[in-house]
Amino acid sequence: METLTQYSPLSIQGRVPTLHDSRCYRLSRHVQLRPEHDGFVAESLITGHCERLPNAASVRLLLSLMDPAQPGALLAPLDARRASVVRTFLGRCLEGGLITEIADDGTADEDGILSLAHWEPHDLAFHLRSRKGRNPRPVGATWHLADRLPAEDARRPEHGSVLGTIPLDKPDLDRLKAQDWTLTRALEERRSRYSIAPLSLQALAHLLFRCCRVTAARKEAMAGGVLRKVHPSGGSLHSLELYVVANRCIGLARGGYRYDPFAHTLVWLRQDDPDMIELLRDAQTATRDLKDLPSVLLIVASRFRRVTRKYQSLAYHVILQEVGTLYQTIYLVSQTLGLAVSALGAGDSDRFARVFNTDFFAESSVGEMIVGGAEK
Template identity: 30%
Template sequence: MRTATYPDQTRYAWRAGATCLTVPRGAVLLNPPHSEKLTGLGAAQLQILRTLNRGPSTFPELSSAPSDEVAPLLDRLAAGGWLTITVRHDNRDLYTIQPFGIPATQPGIAAATPPKLSKFSVLHRDSADFVLENPMSWCDLRISDPRIVAFLGGLDAAASGLPDDIAARIATDLVWCGFAPAAPADEEQRFATRSWSAPDLWFHRRSTLGQRTVTWDHFGPTKWAKGSYPQPPARKAVYPGAAIELAVPDLTALRATDPTLAAVLEDRRSCRAFDDAAPITGDQLAELLYRTARTREVRPAGEGEELVSRPYPSGGSVYELEFYPVVRHVDGVPQGMYHYDSFDHVLRPVAAADSPEVQRLLRATSATLAEGAEPQLLIVLAARAGRMMWTYEQIAYATILKHVGVVMQTVYLAATAMGLGVCAQGFGDTAAFAQAAGVDELEECSVGSLIVGSPAPH
């Protein structure tokens, strides 16, 4: 009779999206893709289900039958993740368990107080309340009373102002819901849990299908912003200043003379030593950008929408990535940071070579190159995130990073075919980029970078 240990004021309701269809002696619970049949139910238990169908109800309101008839059914419903449970005290809501999956354990396992939250549990605020979430949990915990927040901070019941029985109740629920490990030492010692950081695991779970997300509602290419916000244009606003014209390579000739795909795949290597005596030339930079990043086409796709075509693939043909060549030593191109205008195939000046921000971008490459050398050319990849986020929900940033990987391989293969050296970076100075490019990081942010140049002779 675990549910009987909740305060009598506790309200029970069906989880969001759930439907209960009652028939004589049984019922069917539906919340696609999950379903469950209940058979052999007595009159009192059927009355509980019908009462829940009418709306949230307390334990005493569900049935006048003895608790040993009511509690087992509520326990079964709670164990199947069918119930939203709002714990109340002194006629006020304290917290609500909001399931979106199926519990991994039975409810009611006693826990020590105060609990120790999992390192993956995150408390944040939405428009209504505080919400406690965990990427490994089957539910969210919506917090309506600030004393619960104080209790989560590791304070004892007296310090948080909660009665002892309520403190014990929430401690038990934190373990059942997956917000606090039953054995904290296990989480701290297991390689599988120590190896994941909280943001990485959150990112993984939030950008994939799973218990939390089982339909396309608010997930994927929903175009949620259509009708409320204009789609960010395919073309970024042009930087002022005189553009540097770039040569256009002869693609027909390259089709005939390039090494085979098998050859460039096998010959591709990361290059960390470059030949500054014979640096990459401006024409080579022009060819590399043209082959990998130019805009081949812009086409309308419904009212107020633009789709793009470039040499590399992009989800939904949105193409949010921008290329920023940072030139230190390119024959025929003055030093400085440029934006590659993929529509006009020109370089537009962005920042001076000696600006502190550009120098920080170059210094961030020292750990990548042999003997801390400086790059001949650094290409910073930036995402105009709104291009993706206008169309995609939940998975926008994950998709951006997939595009970065696609671009990196595209540049690697084209550069290998051209006899150039490339080394992708696993990190970069995002703040330095935003300052150098003069952009709001929420609108455009650096998401990757590649070092390019003429490889040092073996």
């Protein structure tokens, strides 16, 4: 048993905890256990401290504290040498946040830390592991998977049969540059808006062109190509793909589509069916302000390998940052087009993968927005 990180005991309460044989301790709710190399590693999501557990005995020792126990009771059956090793181990676990003291009334020491009360373990893990500081792993553009996984091409290949390809109208950018809303007006008037009114295919086409098209592309062997769009992306990788579920879009058949940002076309992938309805129903359920199924549902998916090959520790963080930039871009352009748009808090990535026949771990949904026409 050994520590894997050089750390200073981080006590939010202003004191370094000391192990006492007669007091009770249990496993922290902010600890994660995972297999690594030839054993296991226990990691505190509070301090970032990692402890290697090289064998079954060390794992059993830590897990024996799933329920409150006194170190004295654990050490009593051991000889002096082994007791010293185990006491040192438990002391490191306490200082590193892997275990927490339990008071006589059954409350955990860590539960008295107010600034921890609002964290769910998975959120805290995401925050810790995508930032420097308490994260012991390398963070950034290390290309850590480049020698193991081939690069994905910047242009998504089409898998399977398609029902058709719909060319889309393009807006007059020169006219827009001269006559469109100012950025300040769009920012100040931007709101989440809800409408079940239909929108035209032209309005949808102009929204996609102004927000999602590829404006420049460059070959880059390491990354599989880099792209430029009107919204930023980490490393110019642009892993995001936009899918359209059309319900009330004048000039567009109901069904599921993928936007091709290179050709500015919609690739028709699926006709209207019960699975499509469920995607729309999920979107309606996500907001209390929509009286019927949305007119159009935009689903943002990511081809994860585009990002994960390059970025270590923060790859998903980078993907969600890009989702945010795309959301804001769609919000602002929709405002100028008179469309009602709202981002949704969450969606069903499994259902998306089933409907659009993608591999959940290779390409699945990471964001959703609903779009409606202007109410008359």
